[in-house]
Amino acid sequence: MKTILKLESVSLSYHTKDGEVPALKNVSFEVKSGEFVSVIGPSGCGKTSILSLIAGLIKPDEGRIVFNEKEVKKPDKAIGYMLQRDELFPWRTIEQNVFLPLEISKNKDASRKKEVLSLLDKYGLKDFKRSYPQQLSGGMRQRAALIRTLSTSPDLLLLDEPFSALDYQTRLAVCDDVYSIIKNENKTAVLVTHDISEAIATSDKIIALTKRPSSILDIHVTETDKTLSPLKRREDANFGKTFEILWRELNDEN
Amino acid sequence: MKTNEKRSEKQALYLKKIKKNKIFVNILRVLIAVIFFGLWELATDLEIIDGFLMSSPSRIIKTIGELLADGSLYVHVFTTLYETLAGFILATVVGTTVALAMWWSENFRKIIEPYIIVLNGLPKIALGPIIIVWFGNGINSIVFMAFLTAVIVTTITMINGFLACENSKIMLLKSMGANKLQILTKLVLPSSLPTFISCLKINVGMAWIGSIIGEYLTSRQGIGYLIVYGGQVFKLDLVMASTLILCLLAGVMYALVSLAEKLFLKKY
Numbered sequence: 452m453k454t455i456l457k458l459e460s461v462s463l464s465y466h467t468k469d470g471e472v473p474a475l476k477n478v479s480f481e482v483k484s485g486e487f488v489s490v491i492g493p494s495g496c497g498k499t500s501i502l503s504l505i506a507g508l509i510k511p512d513e514g515r516i517v518f519n520e521k522e523v524k525k526p527d528k529a530i531g532y533m534l535q536r537d538e539l540f541p542w543r544t545i546e547q548n549v550f551l552p553l554e555i556s557k558n559k560d561a562s563r564k565k566e567v568l569s570l571l572d573k574y575g576l577k578d579f580k581r582s583y584p585q586q587l588s589g590g591m592r593q594r595a596a597l598i599r600t601l602s603t604s605p606d607l608l609l610l611d612e613p614f615s616a617l618d619y620q621t622r623l624a625v626c627d628d629v630y631s632i633i634k635n636e637n638k639t640a641v642l643v644t645h646d647i648s649e650a651i652a653t654s655d656k657i658i659a660l661t662k663r664p665s666s667i668l669d670i671h672v673t674e675t676d677k678t679l680s681p682l683k684r685r686e687d688a689n690f691g692k693t694f695e696i697l698w699r700e701l702n703d704e705n
Numbered sequence: 706m707k708t709n710e711k712r713s714e715k716q717a718l719y720l721k722k723i724k725k726n727k728i729f730v731n732i733l734r735v736l737i738a739v740i741f742f743g744l745w746e747l748a749t750d751l752e753i754i755d756g757f758l759m760s761s762p763s764r765i766i767k768t769i770g771e772l773l774a775d776g777s778l779y780v781h782v783f784t785t786l787y788e789t790l791a792g793f794i795l796a797t798v799v800g801t802t803v804a805l806a807m808w809w810s811e812n813f814r815k816i817i818e819p820y821i822i823v824l825n826g827l828p829k830i831a832l833g834p835i836i837i838v839w840f841g842n843g844i845n846s847i848v849f850m851a852f853l854t855a856v857i858v859t860t861i862t863m864i865n866g867f868l869a870c871e872n873s874k875i876m877l878l879k880s881m882g883a884n885k886l887q888i889l890t891k892l893v894l895p896s897s898l899p900t901f902i903s904c905l906k907i908n909v910g911m912a913w914i915g916s917i918i919g920e921y922l923t924s925r926q927g928i929g930y931l932i933v934y935g936g937q938v939f940k941l942d943l944v945m946a947s948t949l950i951l952c953l954l955a956g957v958m959y960a961l962v963s964l965a966e967k968l969f970l971k972k973y
Contacts, residue, residue, distance in 0.1 A: 506880045525882070532880035534873055542895050554891070555881040603881075 455607060455639050456482040456505065461514035463500055464664075473664035474500050477514070480658050480670060482639060484606075487630075489642045489650035492660030492668070493701065498643040502609045505641065506532050518607065528556050531605035535612045537596035539584035545571070546580040549599040556603060567602045574598065574632055589617050590625045597629055601636060608633060610642040614649070626653065627682050647701070651693050652681035659697060661704055669700055760945040768946040778950075784927040785916055786954065788844060792851020793912035797905065799852070800859025807860075808867040808893065809885070825857045829915065833922045847919030847927070854915030855908045862907065866900025867893050902966045909958050917951070928954070 463475040474497040482488050490498050503509045504516055507526040516523040518530065531552075539548045549567055553560075571580055574594055584592055593613060600608060613629065614622045630653050633640050644650050650657050651673055659668040675687040684690060712720075742762045748754045749761035756764060772778035807814040832853065840846040870893050878888050920929025928951050935943030 508876065508879055526880050528882055530880075532877065534877055536873065538871075538874050538877050540874070540892070540895070542898070551891070552881045555878065555883045555887055609880075 452483040452485060454481050455484045455519060456641070457517040458501075458505075459514050459517065461501075461504060461511045461516060463497070463504065463509070463511050475504075475511075476664040476666045478660075478665065478667055479514075480667065482607075482641060482656075484639055485637060486655050487633070487640045487642070487653055488656045488658065489644060489654040490658045490660065491644060491647060491650045491697070491701070492665060493662050493704065494645055496660050496663050497665045498645075498660065499611055502532065502611050502641065502643055505607075506530055506609055528552070528603045529606045530609060531600035531603065531607070532609045533596060533600045533611065533613045536616050537584070537589075537592040539592055539595060539599075541584055544581050544583060545576060545587070545595050548584065548595060549602050551599060552603045558603070563602075563604070566604075567598065570598045570601060571595075574628075588621075590621050590628065593617065593625050594628060594632070597632055601632075601638070606639060608638050608640040610640060612644055613642075615644075615646075623682055627680050630681050647694055647697050648685060648690075649681075651675065651690055651697070652684045657693075657697065659700055668704060669697075671697065757939075758941060760941045764942040765946045765949060768942040769950070772946070781926055781928055781931055781947075782950065782954065784844070784924075785920065785929065785951075788847045788851055788916040788919065788927065789912045789958075791848045792855060792915050793908050795848070795852045796855035796859050796912065797908055800856045800904075801863050801901070803860045804863035804867060805889075807864045808889070814864070821857060821860060825861060829853045830918050830922075833918070836919075837923050842923050844924075846923055847916055850919035850922070851912045851915030854918070855911035858907055858911055859904055862900060862904040863897070866897040866904070869900070870896050899970055902962070902970060905962050905965070906959065909955070909962055913951075913955050913958075 458479050458481075461475055461478045462473075465472045465474055478501065480488075490501055492498055500509070504511055505518070505523065507523045507530070510524075518527065539545070540551070543551070546568070549571065550564065553563060553567070568580070571577060576591065576595060576598070579587060579591065579595075584595070587595065596613075610629075614626050617625055626649060642650070642653060652675075654673055655677065657671040657673060659671065660666070661668045671693065673693055674689045675684045675693070679687065745759075746762045749756040749759060749764075769778070772781075803817075807817065829850065833850070836846050836849050836853075840849050874892055874896075875888055878892055883891065916927075917929040917932075920927040921933050924930040928947050931947040932944050932951075935941065935947060
C-alpha cells in the first residue's frame with residue numbers, strides 16, 4: 452500500500468522566556484494509506500505536538516513532514532483533526548456544526564452537504580440534526596464531532612485522545628463506534644493516546660515515544676485479529692502479550 | 706426530560722408547592738411597598754414627620770399630576786431618556802469596536818491597556834468642566850458624560866469576553882484552515898454574545914449615572930435637572946416625584962434588556 456504520510460527526522464522546540472524547551476528529537480515514521488496508527492508515550496512527551504505538526508498548525512525546527520507527496524506547510528483540508536473534547540459550538544445545531552468545515556473552506560457544493568447529511572443518518576444522528584449539542588449524550592456528541600471531521604472528506608484523520616473526556620464505559624463503546632466509522636469510510640488515522648490498551652485494541656502499528664525530548668523508542672506492529680472490533684480485540688491472546696511488552700518498554704523509559 | 710405522560714400525584718403536589726411559593730413571594734413584594742408608603746403617608750398625616758422636608762406619597766402623586774397636566778413631564782422624561790439612550794448606544798458601539806481592535810492586534814492591546822486602566826479608575830465626573838467647555842452648556846455635554854461613564858467598562862468587559870474564548874476551539878478552526886476573520890465571525894463573536902448581553906445590562910445602569918450626573922452639572926431640563934432644581938428651591942415633593950419617575954424609567958429599561966437576554970440566550 453502507498454505511503455500517505457511521512458515524518459522525516461522531525462525536531463521541534465518550544466520557545467519561552469525561560470529558555471528553549473526541546474519537545475521532539477529526530478522523529479521519523481511512516482503511515483500507509485488505510486492504516487490505523489497510534490502514538491503513545493509518557494504524558495507531556497510531545498504527542499500532541501506531533502499531531503499539530505502534521506496538521507500544519509506549527510512548523511518543525513528541523514526535518515519535514517510529507518503528506519500525499521507534498522510537504523506540509525499549512526492546514527490542509529485533506530487532513531481532519533479531532534480533539535479531546537468534541538468542541539461542538541453550543542449555539543449551532545448538530546447539522547450546522549457538522550457543516551462548519553465546509554463553511555470555513557467556502558465549499559458550497561450541495562452534493563457534499565448531502566453526503567454529510569447522509570453520514571448523520573447513517574451513524575444514528577438522523578433525529579438529532581436540529582438538536583443542539585447540549586441535548587446529546589457524550590458518545591453522540593463525539594460521533595457528531597467525528598462526522599464534522601469527515602465533512603470535508605479528508606484522507607487522514609488525526610485523533611488527539613478523543614475518548615479521554617468520556618467515562619470508562621462510554622469510552623469503550625465510543626472507541627468501537629469511531630473505529631468502525633473510520634474503517635467504514637476507508638480513512639487513515641493517527642491516534643494519540645496515553646492508554647496502552649486503547650492503542651493495541653485499535654491500531655495496526657504503535658509508535659512508542661521516549662520522555663521529553665521525545666524520540667522514537669519503538670515501532671510495534673500489532674498482531675491482533677484485525678477483523679475484530681477494538682472491544683473484541685482486547686480478548687485476543689496477542690493483546691496481553693503486546694500489552695506486556697509495551698508496558699515494560701514504557702516503564703523502563705520512565 | 707419532557708414527557709407527555711400523565712403527571713403523577715407527587716409531581717402535581719410539587720408543582721402546586723412551587724406555585725404557592727411564587728404567590729407568597731409576590732404578595733410579600735407588594736406588601737412591603739404598601740406598608741412602606743402607607744406608613745410614610747400616615748406619619749406625615751399625623752405630623753410625626755415633617756411633610757415639608759420628607760414629602761409624602763399623596764404629595765408626590767399630586768406633583769406628578771401637576772407635571773403631567775402642564776405637559777412638562779414629557780419634556781423632562783424625553784430629554785433624559787434621549788441622553789441616556791444616546792450615551793448607551795454610543796458607548797456600546799465604540800466600546801465594542803475598541804475591544805474588537807484589541808482582540809485583533811495583540812500589540813494594540815498591550816499598548817492601549819495602561820490608558821484604559823487609568824481611565825477606568827478616573828471618576829468621570831472630574832472631567833465635567835472640560836466636557837462643558839468642549840461641548841457647551843447643553844444636551845451634547847450630557848450625552849458625552851453618559852457615553853464616557855459607560856464606554857470604558859464596555860471595552861474592558863468585551864475584551865475580556867473575547868479573550869475568554871477557548872483556545873482549543875480556535876485550534877480546531879485553524880486546523881480547518883480558518884483565517885482570523887473567520888475565527889472572529891464563526892467563533893469569537895457568537896461565543897461572546899452572553900458577555901455582550903450582560904455588558905448591555907451594566908451599560909444601562911452606567912448610562913443613567915452619566916446622564917443624571919451630566920444634568921446635575923449643566924442642564925435646563927431633564928429628570929436630573931428637576932431633582933437638583935427641587936433641592937435648590939426646597940421643593941422636596943418635586944425631588945421625590947422625580948426620583949420615583951427615575952426609578953420607573955431605569956426599571957423599564959433594565960427589563961427590556963433582560964427581555965433581549967431571554968430571547969437571544971436560549972441556546973447558551
